[in-house]
Amino acid sequence: MTIELYHHGSSVCAAKVRLCLAEKGRDWHGHYIDILKGDQFDPGYLKLNPKALVPTLVHDGRVLTESTVICEYLDEVFPDPPLKPAGPYERAVMRIWTKAVDEDLHSGPVGALTFCASHRYVLRRLPEKALEAFLGGNPDPVKRARKRRWVEQGFDGPDALGAVLAYDKFVGAMETRLAQVPWLAGQTFTLADVGAVPYIVRLDMLAMQGFWRDRPHVAEWFNRINERPSFQPAFYQWIPDDLLDDLASNGANAWPEVEAILAKG
Ligand SMILES: N[C@@H](CCC(=O)N[C@@H](CS)C(=O)NCC(=O)O)C(=O)O
Structure with missing residues (x-):
């Protein structure tokens, strides 16, 4: 089970996913995309994230974008501790x-x-x-x-x-x-x-x-x-x-x- 995260230090959306992963106690492998230098426009990265945005999560080879959706996904695949209320x-x-x-x-x-x-x-x-x-x-x-x-x-x-x-x-x-x-x-x-x-x-x-x-x-x-x-x-x-x-x-x-x-x- 590998978790790869394409992210940047000052990206609020990437930080949201890092926080979720830290709450879940999950290790992940990072790819630093410097969005203040234009790394997000690299043609290789655009294949993963056509909107040229971070974060992108790759979980066991499967790609996901959109930080809010990624966090919901992580909460489903790693339900413990839960980050959604019970009701x-x-x-x-x-x-x-x-x-x-x-x-x-x-x-x-x-x-x-x-x-x-x-x-x-x-x-x-x-x-x-x-x-x-x-x-x-x-x-x-x-x-x-x-x-x-x-x-x-x-x-x-x-x-x-x-x-x-x-x-x-x-x-x-x-x-x-x-x-x-x-x-x-x-x-x-x-x-x-x-x-x-x-x-x-x-x-x-x-x-x-x-x-x-x-x-x-x-x-x-x-x-x-x-x-x-x-x-x-x-x-x-x-x-x-x-x-x-x-x-x-x-x-x-x-x-x-x-x-x-x-x-x-
Ligand atoms: N809806 C997307 C938005 C992602 C987004 O806007 N990322 C920003 C950083 S927080 C970005 O990559 N900006 C690069 C740019 O605007 O060129 C998500 O939630 O993942």
């Missing part, structure tokens, strides 16, 4: 959260915030030709255009406002929920939490803990997550120190812009 209603609630992560945060806000605040500066270190190849590489024309905007315009462009507000709304919904129950789907840690954690870690890495400054239940949930044995292996061990430094320092520089957006609401 059908609670499982549905869990899926409302994983769907919200995909539709409300991953659809644009996490990329817009990360690129506008930090990745645009990291990418500028690429030689001009490599940067152009990177910006032109995405097979989806809409995503290609928006990434160019994030990189070229940052917070002066049209995307940062919506991204900050969507993130704030999501963290606000978490606060409301976590004031009632210890975990997003109810009484146990589930794929709902696995799905949300990487997006909160992203804010943490961007030194944007201000998103939960006045949200004690999110802060307490995140502290509990940090103490799980799965946390370090899933996140920090995969992020190169220089990228971590870039995220923290660029994120801190961008925080006043984020705060200004939040203040206006």
Whole structure:
């Protein structure tokens, strides 16, 4: 039984799958796809993942994409410990959260915030030709255009406002929920939490803990997550120190812009 994961240190979707595998106590073999250098556009990788995205899981030679689907799959093939609630209603609630992560945060806000605040500066270190190849590489024309905007315009462009507000709304919904129950789907840690954690870690890495400054239940949930044995292996061990430094320092520089957006609401 071999598990291979094509992933990258700063990919929220890849981190979701690493966290799931760590919770399951499963060993895996990694292929590092540097999505900030354009490895995802390699023709060999495109055969596995035609959308040029990470993660891709290969389990016993069979390929799976889509991080939320991969986590559901892993929970079925490795049911112990379970990461889905026992009851059908609670499982549905869990899926409302994983769907919200995909539709409300991953659809644009996490990329817009990360690129506008930090990745645009990291990418500028690429030689001009490599940067152009990177910006032109995405097979989806809409995503290609928006990434160019994030990189070229940052917070002066049209995307940062919506991204900050969507993130704030999501963290606000978490606060409301976590004031009632210890975990997003109810009484146990589930794929709902696995799905949300990487997006909160992203804010943490961007030194944007201000998103939960006045949200004690999110802060307490995140502290509990940090103490799980799965946390370090899933996140920090995969992020190169220089990228971590870039995220923290660029994120801190961008925080006043984020705060200004939040203040206006
Ligand atoms: N729906 C996909 C989204 C995957 C995705 O957007 N991956 C990002 C990193 S989190 C990526 O590979 N980006 C590379 C690029 O945009 O060029 C999933 O959940 O796996």
